[in-house]
Amino acid sequence: MVKLVLMHKADSIYEDEPDVVYDFPRAYLIAVREGVGDWIVYYEPVKAGPRGYFAVAKIDRVIPKPGAEGRFLAMIEPGSFLPFDREVPRLRLGRPMEAALREPDGTPKKGGALQLAVRRLPERDFAAIVNRGLPQDLKQIEATRYDPQRPEMDDPAATIERPVLERLARRPYRDIAFRRKVREAYGYRCAMSGLMLRNGGDRPEVQAAHIRPVEHRGSDSVRNGLALSGTLHWMFDRGLISVADDCETILVSHNKVPGEVVRRLLSPDTKLIRPRDARNAPHPDNLRWHRENVFGRAVSDGPTPGR
Numbered sequence: 001m002v003k004l005v006l007m008h009k010a011d012s013i014y015e016d017e018p019d020v021v022y023d024f025p026r027a028y029l030i031a032v033r034e035g036v037g038d039w040i041v042y043y044e045p046v047k048a049g050p051r052g053y054f055a056v057a058k059i060d061r062v063i064p065k066p067g068a069e070g071r072f073l074a075m076i077e078p079g080s081f082l083p084f085d086r087e088v089p090r091l092r093l094g095r096p097m098e099a100a101l102r103e104p105d106g107t108p109k110k111g112g113a114l115q116l117a118v119r120r121l122p123e124r125d126f127a128a129i130v131n132r133g134l135p136q137d138l139k140q141i142e143a144t145r146y147d148p149q150r151p152e153m154d155d156p157a158a159t160i161e162r163p164v165l166e167r168l169a170r171r172p173y174r175d176i177a178f179r180r181k182v183r184e185a186y187g188y189r190c191a192m193s194g195l196m197l198r199n200g201g202d203r204p205e206v207q208a209a210h211i212r213p214v215e216h217r218g219s220d221s222v223r224n225g226l227a228l229s230g231t232l233h234w235m236f237d238r239g240l241i242s243v244a245d246d247c248e249t250i251l252v253s254h255n256k257v258p259g260e261v262v263r264r265l266l267s268p269d270t271k272l273i274r275p276r277d278a279r280n281a282p283h284p285d286n287l288r289w290h291r292e293n294v295f296g297r298a299v300s301d302g303p304t305p306g307r
Contacts, residue, residue, distance in 0.1 A: 001038035003126045004031065004059075005098065006074075007117040008042050010049070010279055014071075017283070018042055018055060019081035019219035022074040023065060028118040032074050035059045039080075039168070041121060041129055046090070053088040053097065053129050056168060057081040078217040082174055083181050084133030092132075098125050127164045136167065138176050171214075178220040182208035185275040186227035192241070192250055193229055194267040209233045211286040216293070222275070223283040232265060241266075242295035243287045248272050251295060 006024075008016050014023035022040075024032060036059050044051040058080035065071035090096060095106045099122060103109055121129075135141060167173050188204040189196045197205040206227045212218030228236060235241045235257070242251040250270045252262050267273065274281055 001036065002031075002034045003038050003121040003123065004035040004040040005043050005053075005119040005121050006040050007045055009045060009047075018076070019057065019221035019224070020076055022059075022076065024072055024074065024118065026070045026072065029062070029072055031118045031120060032059065032072070033062055034120070035074075036062060039126065039165070041126065043090075051087040052090045053084065053133060055081060055083045056130060056134075079214055079219065080168075081219045081221055082134070082168060082177055083220070083222060084130075085135065085138060085177055085180055086133060088129050088133045097129055130164050130168070134167070134177060138173065138180075142176055142180060174220055178210075178225060179208040181222050182225035183227050185222050185225075185277065185280040186273065187276055189227065189273060190229045190232060191226045191273045191275075192232050192236075192266055194273055195229065197229065205229065207233045209236055211282060212289045216289075218286070218289075221283075222280040224286045226272075226282060229265075235265075236290075237294070239294040239297055242291045243272055243282065245284070245288065245291070247282060247284055247287055251291070253295070 006022055008018055008022075015021075016023050022032075039056055039058050041053050042055040042057070043053050058077040060075045060077040060080075062072055062074050065073050088097065091108065094108075096102045096108050098119065100119060101109050101114060108114075183204060183206055186206070187196070188198075188206055190206050207230055209226045209228045210218050210220075211224050211226060214220070218224050226236070232241065240253045240257050243249065244251050248271050250266055250272060252266075252270075254262075262270075272282075
């Protein structure tokens with residue numbers, strides 16, 4: 001096994017869904033097969049945007065792409081994808097993060113390796129990139145975000161240095177990372193009510209809901225998340241509300257939710273508020289899963305658009 005960097009461009013001819021599948025040509029088959037069972041880092045090339053390194057995931061298996069001769073799919077291990085809390089720049093102090101992209105004097109190489117969509121990544125480089133994108137002290141960063149003078153956290157274990165791979169596998173750590181990215185994507189505003197509620201300490205009250213739960217093979221991608229108020233999060237998880245196949249109209253179980261509650265809790269037009277970056281919009285497949293497996297079970301007389 002070997003760790004890899006996988007290049008991803010949102011408008012590419014390759015049909016990637018970073019938390020589900022990576023589409024690639026035969027030229028990279030040997031390298032990707034070497035990465036099966038190990039971690040990869042996603043990278044956005046300069047011409048595609050400013051993000052640099054932006055997420056991690058694990059490759060579960062590689063299969064031929066149906067109906068596409070010479071193309072293959074690297075299937076991502078369910079539950080492994082995690083976006084970086086902060087994108088990692090390609091260069092640090094003028095030096096590439098990857099040793100393979102540096103000249104002996106530390107300056108960036110030109111051409112060649114820079115153009116490779118799949119690159120082998122030494123363990124040391126992997127750890128350096130992940131530690132910058134997903135800091136060890138993320139829990140403390142979140143706890144003191146709105147109160148810099150807050151005393152040390154009560155949990156002594158929070159200060160224990162954990163190896164990168166252990167950290168990536170820990171559910172509590174992943175939940176913090178997911179919550180931070182989803183709430184940020186929606187500007188700390190509830191996607192269904194449009195409200196931006198803050199408590200006395202100016203701390204946002206909006207929560208991050210998984211559309212397809214992790215225990216049902218849902219990912220920690222922002223595209224599998226919605227920023228919701230506590231009440232709407234509770235209703236969403238219990239199938240009392242969902243989102244229609246237009247990925248916009250809020251559905252309500254009217255036989256279970258009184259009209260007065262709908263009028264108080266939802267935006268007047270009962271339309272979902274979109275995240276600021278269209279790339280973070282809920283994925284239609286995740287919304288469909290919720291309608292069919294959560295909302296569908298809660299409604300006996302069929303889904304009805306909210307009004």
